[in-house]
Amino acid sequence: MCGIVGYIGTKEKRDFLIHGLKELEYRGYDSAGIAVLKEGEISSFKATGKLSNLDHKTENFSSSGFGLGIGHTRWATHGKPTEANAHPHWGEFSYIIHNGIIENYKEIKDELLKEGITFLSQTDTEVAVHLFEKNVRELGDCFKAFEKTIASLHGAYAILLITKKAPDVIFFAKNAVPLLLGRSPEHEVYFSSSDAPLIGHVNEVVYLEDGEYGWVEKNAITLIKNNTKQHLDFKPLTHDKLSAQKDGYRYFMEKEIYEQSIVVGETLMGRIKENTIVLDELSHIDFSAIDAIKICACGTSYHAALSACYMFERLSKIRTNVEIASEFRYKEPLLDPKTLFIVISQSGETADTLEALKMAKRGGMPTLAICNVDNSSIVRTADATILTRAGIEKGVASTKAFATQVITLWLLSLYVAQIKECIAPERLNEEISALLKIPLVLKVNEQTHEKIRRLSKRYLHGHGFFFIGRDLFYPLALEGALKLKEISYLHAEGYPAGEMKHGPIALADSELFTIALMPKNLLYDKMKSNVEELGARDSTLLIISPEPFDLADDFIKTNAHTHMMGEFFEMMLITQLLALEISIRLGNDVDMPRNLAKSVTVE
Known part of the structure; x- marks a missing residue:
């Protein structure tokens, strides 16, 4: 989920590009770069790590007077987060930035390699700039060359391109990835991946549609779709930066729930090729020397770890156990060099998890971090890292x-x-097919969201919630309960459904709300029996399932899925929305719940 900005005009280009990228840094922060074309010459700067590194690198660069500028902040998809893989990418006379993925880049690259073109990066983006320059040489016209280039690309993209062959033009294209074009009262033109970087610079914007492309010159904007010129439909731009950052959602949490479809797609990019899982980050790990896995995490990451325990033993046939990091540190654990030690952290700064990781390293265990923040403490400490790309x-x-x-x-x-x-191979193909469907599963159905909003008014009292599930859906029940208690301040617990009769069912009555996760593809009949036991004790039942349930007081119907993980992610979405809507009705601050912090850096 990269971010891009662009500008054509007489103001200082560097300032807008850097400040615009700061507004988009949530979309990627493993590397960043800018390129400015002025008086026929292009100046380019790139830096790895956070945007502050690029800011420092360009602090003495000035670019006032008429010119063009493009900037990019990156989450790595193709190629590691290195300066060579950072954008902009260049050919002999052109520079390009790109958000998305070019699905047919391999075929294009193979053809270009045959023609003797040299590549400097591992990215899919670089093929587009070389293809453009090839088309310029053949057609002798930059505008026709750009059209031909865009027609050759398959996939998702927001592209800005500048070239010395047309020094007063920014070329742009958009498909399945956001790109806005803004116009100032002084007739300057700005580009961005979202509203926020444009506030204070423009009064009106065009939200480009899929399949649209064109070019901006000093005094003209050309917009094309299906080989036909399009009318520029400018709309007023909000002047509220916080509102712009929320993209119209009531809370950041709501926005982030809706973003899950996009970021999961980003997580998968470049990691599945020809029915094979590709994790280049792990190429140096000798899995033949590993006979077990231990996972350590806290909070939500601990619930993800519990989910992984089922998957490793079921799919990888490797013994796996999970520990809460704050407990692991003090139990005098046995550290086996034949066990892969995995830590999971959103921030990469979770104190207990970091200390557990250091213990594992001292014990000679191979270590792997699953993390969202590159260059964080946990990432720097672990032997290997897989970045989750959530932004x-x-x-x-x-x-x-x-x-x-x-x-x-x-x-x-x-x-x-x-x-x-x-x-x-057949099972692997089934799993990959299911994986690739998850971004679609995570698209929020507005009707379902509205049903949850209306239903939430019945769940504002009582003496607590049971979230219950079995197998993989037990960790999901734990996570659903945690979400609710974090932001609503109502008591909620997650349980394995089969454990109800071993004590917790004593609490069951009409003021106890049971949220039952009942997937069709996994232990449905067992779950049905467990839920019937609670219903017989008069617990209020909210059933989440593709199958109607006679005892349900409330029922949220999920879609039919052929794989349990499709059900897992749809039910995850529903439990998140339920917690959100209950909290909103209670008047709580959803984004900043009391007593909590985003990154827990103390024991």
């Missing part, structure tokens, strides 16, 4: 970080299964 998560109660952690762990479990050759 900045402003809501304290984690949503999209949890989704991307579970997806990453699912990928990892399949990768280990491949390495160990313990999964049949």
